[in-house]
Amino acid sequence: MPRPTLAIRTVIFSMVSSVFLAAIKFLAGIFGNSYALIADGIESVVDVFSSILVLIGLRYAERPADENHPYGHGKAEPLITFLVVVFLVMSAATIAWQAISHIQTPHELPKPFTLIILGAIIIWKEISFQIVIKRSRKLKSSALKAEAWHHRSDSITSIAAFIGISIAIFGGEGFEIADDYAALVAVAFILYNCYQIFRPALGEVMDENVYEDLTEKIRKISVKVKGVKDTEKCFIRKAGMKYHVDLHAIVDGEISVKEGHDISHQLKDRLHKEIPELGHILIHVEPFIPIQVD
Numbered sequence: 001m002p003r004p005t006l007a008i009r010t011v012i013f014s015m016v017s018s019v020f021l022a023a024i025k026f027l028a029g030i031f032g033n034s035y036a037l038i039a040d041g042i043e044s045v046v047d048v049f050s051s052i053l054v055l056i057g058l059r060y061a062e063r064p065a066d067e068n069h070p071y072g073h074g075k076a077e078p079l080i081t082f083l084v085v086v087f088l089v090m091s092a093a094t095i096a097w098q099a100i101s102h103i104q105t106p107h108e109l110p111k112p113f114t115l116i117i118l119g120a121i122i123i124w125k126e127i128s129f130q131i132v133i134k135r136s137r138k139l140k141s142s143a144l145k146a147e148a149w150h151h152r153s154d155s156i157t158s159i160a161a162f163i164g165i166s167i168a169i170f171g172g173e174g175f176e177i178a179d180d181y182a183a184l185v186a187v188a189f190i191l192y193n194c195y196q197i198f199r200p201a202l203g204e205v206m207d208e209n210v211y212e213d214l215t216e217k218i219r220k221i222s223v224k225v226k227g228v229k230d231t232e233k234c235f236i237r238k239a240g241m242k243y244h245v246d247l248h249a250i251v252d253g254e255i256s257v258k259e260g261h262d263i264s265h266q267l268k269d270r271l272h273k274e275i276p277e278l279g280h281i282l283i284h285v286e287p288f289i290p291i292q293v294d
Contacts, residue, residue, distance in 0.1 A: 007144055007241070010135045011055045014147050017128055018047040021121060021154070032114035034165055039095040039183040040121075040157045046091040047150045050084040054143045057081075061143075061240040071280055074240025077143045078201035084146045085198045088153070092190040095157075099183035109176055110165045118162040125155035139241050140277055146197045153193045157186035207237040214243060218271060225270050227251055227263035229288045242279030245271070253287030260285040 025041030028034070057080025063073040129151035136144035164182020168175045203210060215234050222231045232248035249267055251260050264283035271278055 006135060007058050007139050007141055008055065010132055010144060011051055011058060011147060014128065014132060014151065015048055015051040015055070017124070018044045018051060018150075018154075021124070022048065024117060025121070028114050028117045032111035032117075033108045034110040034114045034161065034179055037110075037114055037118065037161050037165070039098060039186065040118075040154070040161050042091055042095060044154060046087050047154060050087045050150060051147060053080050053083050053087070054147050057143055058141075065280075071239060071244055072242065074238075074242050074279070075205065077141065077240040078204040081143050081146045081197060081201035084143075084150075085194050085201075088150070088190055088194050088197075092187045092194070095183050095190075096187045099180040099187070102180040102183075103177050109172070110168050110179055112169055114165055115162060115169070118158050118165070122155055122158045122162065125151050125158060129155060140238070140243070141241050145200070149193050149197050153190050156189040156193075157183075160186040160189070204238045209235050209237065211236045211238070211243065214275075217275065218245065218247065221271055221274050222247065222249060222267055225263070225267045227255075227259070228267055232286055233284075239279065241277065243275075243277055244280045245278055246282045246284070248284045248286050250286045250288050253289055 022041050022044035025037050025044055029037030029039075029041055057076050061072075061074045061077040061080075063069075065072045129148055132144060132148035132151060135141075136148050160182040161179070162182075164179040164185075167178035167182075171178065214236055218234055218236075219231045222228050228249050228251060230250040232250060233246070234248070235246040237244050247267075249264060251263055255263075264285055268281045268283055271281055
């Protein structure tokens with residue numbers, strides 16, 4: 001299956017899952033007297049909107065290169081990731097504000113059946129996280145990574161809600177606010193996850209050269225190409241699901257310009273063949289100068 005198609009199907013899977021779970025959480029929270037569960041539902045609703053953003057971003061990022069965008073449109077992906085983080089921060093702020101309001105207002109104890117629902121939700125969200133995070137690693141997609149962490153943060157808020165509701169139910173009267181404190185704990189986890197998502201996306205936009213394993217792989221492949229004696233500089237920047245490479249290849253300084261040009265094309269073709277996730281490759285030919293020994 002093509003990489004863009006797999007990424008889009010993964011996002012659609014997340015959207016359908018979030019819509020279904022948001023409805024369950026809201027209904028269970030309203031009829032089960034649990035604000036922690038309602039707060040959990042709010043995050044699921046935000047997940048739906050963020051999934052829509054990710055879907056739009058992935059489709060745009062996969063547009064081919066054109067005259068105005070010679071390196072393609074991959075940078076749209078981390079920019080969409082920033083919007084997803086904004087949505088998560090907004091949902092965390094909403095949950096925190098509502099939880100603090102509930103702490104100051106007496107309310108009924110949560111219903112025991114909410115624990116059963118939360119248990120099932122936690123299991124499903126963790127399964128969803130594992131599915132999406134594996135695909136994000138396979139596709140090298142920051143947007144899918146953000147999507148995966150939506151599932152993990154959802155799972156964490158559900159665990160916090162489960163603990164808070166359990167304390168409230170088994171503690172009885174006077175422990176009702178445990179449900180609301182659980183929502184505040186969930187907020188802290190959500191904000192931490194926001195940072196985990198935001199930092200690599202920022203690095204992608206800033207063209208950070210932090211791909212040591214890929215650099216080493218490129219160097220090893222390069223010296224196997226006939227005519228390439230060694231490599232010098234190797235700069236890598238990520239855009240969407242592609243890695244763009246600037247590589248200095250060292251060749252015999254006595255060969256013709258055409259021979260050096262041919263070697264660079266052979267090297268480029270070899271790299272594209274063995275590392276499909278590479279995008280634009282710029283090869284700069286450097287002459288090999290033997291060290292003179294007196």
